[in-house]
Amino acid sequence: MAMTLIIGVFMLLYGLYCYLVRPLNRVKNLGDLGFFFGHPEPKGKYKEMQIERMKKLRVLGDIPPVFPNGWFRIAETDDLKPKQVLPIVFMGQNLTLFRSENGSVHVINSYCPHLGANFSVGGRVVDNNCIQCPFHGWIFSGETGKCTRIPYSNSDKIPEKATVPVWPVVEVNRHIFIWYHCDGIPPTWEIPQIPEIDTGEWTFRGRTEHDVMCHIQEIPENGADLAHLHYLHIIGINEGCDITKMELSKKPSIRHVWNGSWEPEQEPNKHIGCMYLEHFLTVFGIQVPGTYVKLKAMQIGPGIVHMIFDFGFLGKGIVFQTVTPEDAVHQRVRFVMYAQTTALYAKIFMLSEAYQFERDIYVWTNKRYVKNPLYCKDDGPIAKHRRWFGQFYTDNSPRLNKDGSLTDRPKSLNDVNDW
Numbered sequence: 001m002a003m004t005l006i007i008g009v010f011m012l013l014y015g016l017y018c019y020l021v022r023p024l025n026r027v028k029n030l031g032d033l034g035f036f037f038g039h040p041e042p043k044g045k046y047k048e049m050q051i052e053r054m055k056k057l058r059v060l061g062d063i064p065p066v067f068p069n070g071w072f073r074i075a076e077t078d079d080l081k082p083k084q085v086l087p088i089v090f091m092g093q094n095l096t097l098f099r100s101e102n103g104s105v106h107v108i109n110s111y112c113p114h115l116g117a118n119f120s121v122g123g124r125v126v127d128n129n130c131i132q133c134p135f136h137g138w139i140f141s142g143e144t145g146k147c148t149r150i151p152y153s154n155s156d157k158i159p160e161k162a163t164v165p166v167w168p169v170v171e172v173n174r175h176i177f178i179w180y181h182c183d184g185i186p187p188t189w190e191i192p193q194i195p196e197i198d199t200g201e202w203t204f205r206g207r208t209e210h211d212v213m214c215h216i217q218e219i220p221e222n223g224a225d226l227a228h229l230h231y232l233h234i235i236g237i238n239e240g241c242d243i244t245k246m247e248l249s250k251k252p253s254i255r256h257v258w259n260g261s262w263e264p265e266q267e268p269n270k271h272i273g274c275m276y277l278e279h280f281l282t283v284f285g286i287q288v289p290g291t292y293v294k295l296k297a298m299q300i301g302p303g304i305v306h307m308i309f310d311f312g313f314l315g316k317g318i319v320f321q322t323v324t325p326e327d328a329v330h331q332r333v334r335f336v337m338y339a340q341t342t343a344l345y346a347k348i349f350m351l352s353e354a355y356q357f358e359r360d361i362y363v364w365t366n367k368r369y370v371k372n373p374l375y376c377k378d379d380g381p382i383a384k385h386r387r388w389f390g391q392f393y394t395d396n397s398p399r400l401n402k403d404g405s406l407t408d409r410p411k412s413l414n415d416v417n418d419w
């Protein structure tokens with residue numbers, strides 16, 4: 001009896017610890033939210049079929065090119081141990097990410113030029129920074145992509161063309177990023193380093209991850225769409241994220257108040273756009289102490305946002321928002337927080353961010369892109385944001401054809417293959 005009680009108390013304490021102290025890890029896959037399936041909601045295979053049907057019926061509109069030029073997150077540092085190999089889906093292709101014995105990171109196209117095996121499935125890291133194909137054991141350098149050894153043949157017999165495309169990659173702020181430019185241009189800007197992360201002053205405080213079915217530009221454009229803050233994001237997060245279940249036009253007793261602006265930066269930082277935002281909560285019109293947050297959100301290129309927060313006496317911190325196009329209209333979005341704040345505060349903060357973001361997902365998943373919107377006077381600087389974002393496309397940026405194919409396959413800098 002006493003033993004059962006001790007175990008019960010222990011489990012309760014452990015549950016409380018997980019709930020209050022352990023960093024948030026909220027992962028929502030395609031179909032978890034953003035769709036409206038009606039009632040009762042279909043399950044399993046039928047739900048998957050419904051999603052496929054919705055994809056077919058969806059009107060995408062006259063969308064811009066689907067893959068902009070820039071840096072994109074493909075993993076977090078802790079996802080990849082030395083000698084580990086990870087499959088990556090990036091811009092509609094299978095790529096292979098691996099870490100060498102001495103810690104460097106490399107990304108290559110997944111298919112072996114010999115007989116086409118996939119490096120991600122059974123490939124091994126060897127000779128420090130090389131990967132060995134699982135089929136016949138050919139070895140390729142992660143640095144240059146060249147075949148360095150064929151274990152069953154002499155080194156002078158390595159075919160001239162035995163090279164696999166390698167992608168530029170950097171590891172910064174405990175994330176791994178890949179560079180893409182449709183014209184084969186090497187990186188033209190760098191991702192700012194956050195010193196407080198390297199020094200350990202700001203520690204990991206949680207992550208959220210969402211699969212979002214929309215064009216990449218819809219997500220950053222939200223930062224310049226100031227009018228939607230005063231409609232979609234007003235109702236207290238106590239009412240959740242499902243916009244099909246909330247009364248958006250009612251006057252809520254718990255209300256989010258927003259005040260924002262958005263401006264692009266000048267040369268040499270024209271790839272950066274800044275949103276300045278103030279937010280607090282009111283209950284029956286009275287401001288709730290401790291809810292005032294001032295934020296500078298720097299959109300750095302098409303796929304990275306640094307949101308630097310000042311939580312007053314609770315300290316400072318950063319939330320990274322990264323958007324990675326896995327396919328033409330399929331984005332993987334992560335929010336990752338490093339901060340001085342207490343674990344509990346960070347958890348509540350990240351959850352409320354996630355709920356607000358999830359409301360946008362309901363809109364993005366179902367909307368069409370409107371090339372020439374009907375602006376009214378009090379819309380935010382959406383047109384300005386679109387002109388700014390246009391710098392990440394060039395004439396060769398891949399577009400989505402009507403039949404679902406692409407006008408061009410995204411390539412790394414040393415990719416000469418036509419397939």
Ligand code: FES
Pocket residue numbers: 112113114115116117133134135136137138
């Ligand atoms: S297919 Fe890769 S070594 Fe043969």
Ligand SMILES: [Fe+2]
Pocket residue numbers: 222228232233356360
């Ligand atoms: Fe939004």
